[in-house]
Amino acid sequence: MDLKETDILGEHIDEHWYYRSKRAAMQKFLGDIRPASILDVGAGSGFFSRALLESTAARDAWCVDISYPEDSDDSAGGKPIRFRRAVDQLDTDLVLLMDVLEHVDDDVGLLADYVGKVPAGAHFLISVPAFSCLWSDHDVFLEHKRRYRLHEIERVAANAGLQVLRGSYYFGAVFPIAASLRLLERCYGKAERQPQSQLKRHSPLVNATLNALCAIELPVLASNRFAGLTAFCLARKP
Incomplete structure (x- = not known):
């Protein structure tokens, strides 16, 4: 989850359709997995943890996020939530990488690094933006x-040492809307404009x-292995 988007939505992030929907999809995708530590x-x-x-x-x-100015502690649901710029070995059984791997040059290397930090049997839930044709x-x-296409993020997970359990696209219902907007942007957008987020607060x-x-x-x-704005992949460390 990008801190730039957090800055845009602020305290209203829990009201935004995109994050509410992705949270519901995350919970649905995990199914009967009941993590002890995240x-x-x-x-x-x-937001997701x-x-x-x-x-x-x-x-x-x-x-964990390198963008944090310093380490800190908080709570959610009466349970500790620790914010760190980096971690070493952890006894966690669920690892979330929600819209992370698309930010780094070596996606396999980053994922493999965290595979090495957790015990065997840990589950990994990964989400990434889907389809290069939606680039904006x-x-x-x-x-x-x-x-990414779905098979591409599944290949990244496998190459990082994980066993892929399942994958699918999400936000398929709004895919045609997003694709149309991207097409209009390319046809009528100004080359000299400054890139900006398309995320904003709504009524x-x-x-x-x-x-x-x-x-x-x-x-x-x-x-849904056909189309969507996001690709999900659930995998497990053997």
């Missing part, structure tokens, strides 16, 4: 290196409408 890599504000602390029996979470100023603003009506549209996908989330 490692959230590139965690930003810790906070959600899991509040909704599961997980005892704690470690949020938003990606440039967030300093992305790439977008309650817009948030409710888009959130409901995305919720329709949840029952068939596991079977």
Whole structure:
């Protein structure tokens, strides 16, 4: 989760359709996995690990992000959540990499590094932006290196030493809208403009409408290998 987006939405991030929908998809994708401890890599504000602390029996979470000015501690759901610029070995059984790997040159290397920090049997939930054809100023603003097709992020996970359990796309319902906007941007955008985020605060009506549209996908989330704005991959350390 990018701190640039946290700065844009501020305390209203929990109201935004995109993050509410992605949180629901994360919980759906994890299924019956019940973590005892969470490692959230590139965690930003810790939005996703906070959600899991509040909704599961997980005892704690470690949020790691090189953008933190200093190490700090907080709590969520009455449980400790620790913010660190770096960590060594941890006895965690769920690792989140929510929109992280697209930011680095060596995605396999970064993932493999964290595979080595946790015990065998730990699950990894990875999300990345999907489809290079959707590349836009938003990606440039967030300093992305790439977008992925589903088989590509699954290959990254396998090359990092993980056993891929399942993968799927999400935000398929809004994919046509996003694709149309990207096309318009390329046809009529100005070359000299400064890249900027396309994330912004919306009215309650817009948030409710888009959130409901995305919720329709949840029952068939596991079977969507066709299209979406985000690719999810669930894997396990052998």
